[in-house]
Amino acid sequence: MAAEVLTHYYFKSTTEFETPTLEILDSGTFTQQEEDHGRCLNSRLWSAAALLHAPDSVEEVHAKYLVHADIVETCTYQHREKEFQSVELAVEAANKAVTLARSAMHTHPNKFLAYALGPYAVAQAVGSEYTGRHNQQHEHNHGSSYNENVKLFHLRRLQVVKAVATLTVCIRGTSGSIAPLRISLVFPDGTLPGANIFSESCSTMEDVIDTVFGYDIAGVAAVGINCTKPRYLQGLVRALDVGLRKFNLTRKPKLTIQPDGGLSYNAQTRGWELPSSTDDSEQVEKWARLVADAAAVVINDTTSPFSGIVAGGCFKIVVHHIERLRNACSARAQNLDQDLMGEGGYTLEQLMELAGLACAQTVQRLYPSHTHKQVLVAAGPGNQGGDGLVAARHLSLFGYKALLFYPKPSKNQFVQQLDKQLDHFSVQRIQAEDFEGALHQSTVVLDAIFGFSFKGDPRPPFDGPIAALKDSDRPIVSVDIPSAWDVEKGNVNGKSFTPAALLSLTAPKLGTRSFTGTHYLGGRFVPQYVVDKYDLQLPVYPGADQIVEIPPTSF
Ligand SMILES: NC(=O)C1=CN([C@@H]2O[C@H](COP(=O)(O)OP(=O)(O)OC[C@H]3O[C@@H](n4cnc5c(N)ncnc54)[C@H](O)[C@@H]3O)[C@@H](O)[C@H]2O)[C@@H](O)CC1
Ligand SMILES: [K+]
Structure with missing residues (x-):
């Protein structure tokens, strides 16, 4: 990370x-x-x-x-x-x-x-x-x-x-x-x-x-x-x-x-x-x-x-x-x-699986499959892309028609396995040149391109799709931080898109403080000793939910 x-x-x-x-x-x-x-x-x-x-x-x-x-x-x-x-x-x-x-x-x-x-x-x-x-x-x-x-x-x-x-x-x-x-x-x-x-x-x-x-x-x-x-x-x-x-x-x-x-x-x-x-x-x-x-x-x-x-x-x-x-x-x-x-005993694989499940649950909560049948999952080259692959599998299981844009596959063997799993879940692959068409046909987008490690301006093959998302009127659910936002400063000069909804993982990032759309928190895996150690103030997740809605930022 x-x-x-x-x-x-x-x-x-x-x-x-x-x-x-x-x-x-x-x-x-x-x-x-x-x-x-x-x-x-x-x-x-x-x-x-x-x-x-x-x-x-x-x-x-x-x-x-x-x-x-x-x-x-x-x-x-x-x-x-x-x-x-x-x-x-x-x-x-x-x-x-x-x-x-x-x-x-x-x-x-x-x-x-x-x-x-x-x-x-x-x-x-x-x-x-x-x-x-x-x-x-x-x-x-x-x-x-x-x-x-x-x-x-x-x-x-x-x-x-x-x-x-x-x-x-x-x-x-x-x-x-x-x-x-x-x-x-x-x-x-x-x-x-x-x-x-x-x-x-x-x-x-x-x-x-x-x-x-x-x-x-x-x-x-x-x-x-x-x-x-x-x-x-x-x-x-x-x-x-x-x-x-x-x-x-x-x-x-x-x-x-x-x-x-x-x-x-x-x-x-x-x-x-x-x-x-x-x-x-x-x-x-x-x-x-x-x-x-x-x-x-x-x-x-x-x-x-x-x-x-x-x-x-x-x-x-x-x-x-x-x-x-x-x-x-x-x-x-x-x-x-x-x-x-480390001390918590988790593996990255576990955290990614839970994060991906939370992503799918957020899409399902806000844009259920009976009104938004076709979901376009845009997955990036890092761990956030892995969250997107997990989410694509769950979304397919939830009854969506899932389209996947994943142009730069990870070298991580575990993420490659996540990718392979999708062959058995009727997930349709989208090439870069078809992105805009796929976006047009879809009723909701899951943005799992970049998370907190994004730096600078988006490079190919993600620059075009990010520009297309900016121009699109499709509702976007972003994972962790809207893609191409600066992790500290947010959407600098309005370069990137502003999604309809955001799912922050573990805790919201500083760069999202100006985000006023629907905001959920996911990552229901933080043990009490970490909460105490870092003095976190996490909301209570209802029932068995992987996500909890948090109020809009007040600035
Ligand atoms: N903390 C947590 O609770 C968890 C976080 N996870 C996810 O992991 C994400 C962070 O993962 P990573 O650290 O792998 O980073 P990211 O997934 O944010 O992206 C890093 C990748 O993007 C590329 N990149 C960066 N800037 C670029 C640019 N300008 N143009 C093109 N490519 C660019 C990098 O070369 C690298 O391949 C989080 O945002 C979250 O979604 C989950 O997977 C696991 C649990
Ligand atoms: K994102």
């Missing part, structure tokens, strides 16, 4: 339907630039210095992150207006940051750009984003209160952004009333809600939430955890989750998590060090696993008080971490399938 897939499952109960989303964010532009160019970027502007001296390297870093991330941030975290000779130059550099990011994004039209404003700690430059302790002296020198300074700092930065473009703005460390804003941690009264929020206990994260949402801040779009150690992350997310459930918010916020690289600063050597006995790659894998575990608290919980999670990193995080994070999210979910076939 393909790696990405299982990340993108979402789970829902019949009574409560929510689909927390997962978006991967880029990370340390600064650290990546250092790594690429083997030098220390010793500037008070941090990576923003490269906007002036090495703009190509900024675009290069964005392009690298874009391979794995859904969102990139402009290289402006440490863009301190006063480091520039004039406001005009500051605006010019900010403009440059946006242009460079947009240029890198031209081959990724579905990805997002956020303007990074950086925290107030940037103005102080004493590392207080790490410690939460703001420099009293700084307030003193600037002759104003903390609140006033925070406000002024962000107003100035927002004025630069206003001059730049209309963008979704990512602010760390303040509140704001300028929409649209993606806000991270908010301390409106200027003091940390508790002294101990970076400890293992995490108990004071509830105080953070109380502070953020108790101030009646209209439209808080997101809260976040930044610059903390990855080992604290899952506990912190759970604590935020508990805190947020107390509020009856009309709009759920997103949660952003941006832990650091898990390194510690050695004051004597003035360098960042890995924990002893861990080499680089182990460290990266561990980091990715910890962040993926924290993200799973939100994305695997349909009752989450968060609408989704944005996961990335901050200091000492490079492209390789983000690549491993994406994989870790996938692998973690992929374990569900491995669990079914």
